[in-house]
Amino acid sequence: MPFELKHVNVFLLRDGEDFTLIDTGLQMDESRQALNQKLAALKVPIERINRILITHIHPDHFGLAGELRDRSGAELVIHRLEVALMEPRYARAEDLVNDVAKWLSMNGVPAAEAEFVKSASMAAREFVSVVEPDTLLEGAERLPVDGSEIEVIWTPGHSPGHCCFYWPARRMLFSGDHLLPKISPNIGLHPQSGADPLDDYILSLERVRRLEVETVLPAHGDPFHEHRDRIAEIIQHHDARKAALVRLARDDAKSGWQLASELFAGIMQRNVFQQRLALQETLAHCQSLAVEGRLRKQVSRELVTWRTA
Numbered sequence: 546m547p548f549e550l551k552h553v554n555v556f557l558l559r560d561g562e563d564f565t566l567i568d569t570g571l572q573m574d575e576s577r578q579a580l581n582q583k584l585a586a587l588k589v590p591i592e593r594i595n596r597i598l599i600t601h602i603h604p605d606h607f608g609l610a611g612e613l614r615d616r617s618g619a620e621l622v623i624h625r626l627e628v629a630l631m632e633p634r635y636a637r638a639e640d641l642v643n644d645v646a647k648w649l650s651m652n653g654v655p656a657a658e659a660e661f662v663k664s665a666s667m668a669a670r671e672f673v674s675v676v677e678p679d680t681l682l683e684g685a686e687r688l689p690v691d692g693s694e695i696e697v698i699w700t701p702g703h704s705p706g707h708c709c710f711y712w713p714a715r716r717m718l719f720s721g722d723h724l725l726p727k728i729s730p731n732i733g734l735h736p737q738s739g740a741d742p743l744d745d746y747i748l749s750l751e752r753v754r755r756l757e758v759e760t761v762l763p764a765h766g767d768p769f770h771e772h773r774d775r776i777a778e779i780i781q782h783h784d785a786r787k788a789a790l791v792r793l794a795r796d797d798a799k800s801g802w803q804l805a806s807e808l809f810a811g812i813m814q815r816n817v818f819q820q821r822l823a824l825q826e827t828l829a830h831c832q833s834l835a836v837e838g839r840l841r842k843q844v845s846r847e848l849v850t851w852r853t854a
């Protein structure tokens with residue numbers, strides 16, 4: 546991938562004569578070729594993929610879905626809350642950009658910066674196309690595969706309809722972006738997110754913690770073990786970030802942009818894409834703190850501010 550994150554993992558599961566693919570890679574030549582080469586090396590003709598499971602609609606996971614479905618005739622399977630995000634994000638992005646502009650100014654982003662930040666993710670559109678899925682998930686579905694079953698674990702947080710796929714017979718968890726070995730996935734409050742995405746995410750981690758897992762197969766990075774240790778680390782990381790925000794908002798009511806600039810001083814200087822992620826991430830933590838009563842959230846027609854309670 547031509548991003549800071551250089552790769553995405555996709556998985557192919559044998560299912561008798563057929564195959565199930567989990568996630569797809571970006572809609573671009575390098576990804577397409579990499580996938581074609583691997584399938585050829587495994588001697589799997591594309592027509593034998595009869596099901597494509599999608600963890601969530603970010604372009605690195607969903608980008609090639611439409612094209613692969615057309616080429617293979619596979620059943621495309623995705624959580625229904627992800628489908629709702631698709632149209633505005635990838636087909637009517639101009640409307641979404643206006644919502645985002647209003648949202649940026651409500652969160653204290655100066656007009657000059659907002660111009661750049663608001664269209665920061667328009668570029669993502671070229672790596673994905675909008676497609677109608679065949680089967681919609683809600684969570685807890687059992688999907689037959691290779692004489693056993695895969696269980697759909699709905700894990701909202703990183704994206705409202707994110708799903709992990711759990712294979713109890715093999716004690717394997719295909720974790721998508723929910724649980725990664727080295728980085729913590731971006732959890733952001735924004736016009737398309739859940740209303741309290743960080744608390745959704747923490748609850749989703751709890752849901753995964755209970756599973757009997759030997760190997761986690763993440764969408765980015767290497768497979769790993771001891772998923773409960775990794776979950777404890779991630780929860781600690783978010784607790785520390787929340788504690789830092791409580792300190793930063795102690796003396797004055799501050800906007801999300803002010804708090805993000807102080808919390809992520811280094812990252813904010815990198816590029817507009819990173820700035821926007823930092824703002825969303827900061828707001829997700831603020832929202833969780835406000836729900837807990839540790840921050841006071843004040844809203845006017847022009848501005849949202851946060852202050853330690």
Ligand SMILES: [Zn+2]
Nearest residue numbers: 601603703722
């Ligand atoms: Zn993602």
Ligand SMILES: [Zn+2]
Nearest residue numbers: 603605722764
């Ligand atoms: Zn990803």
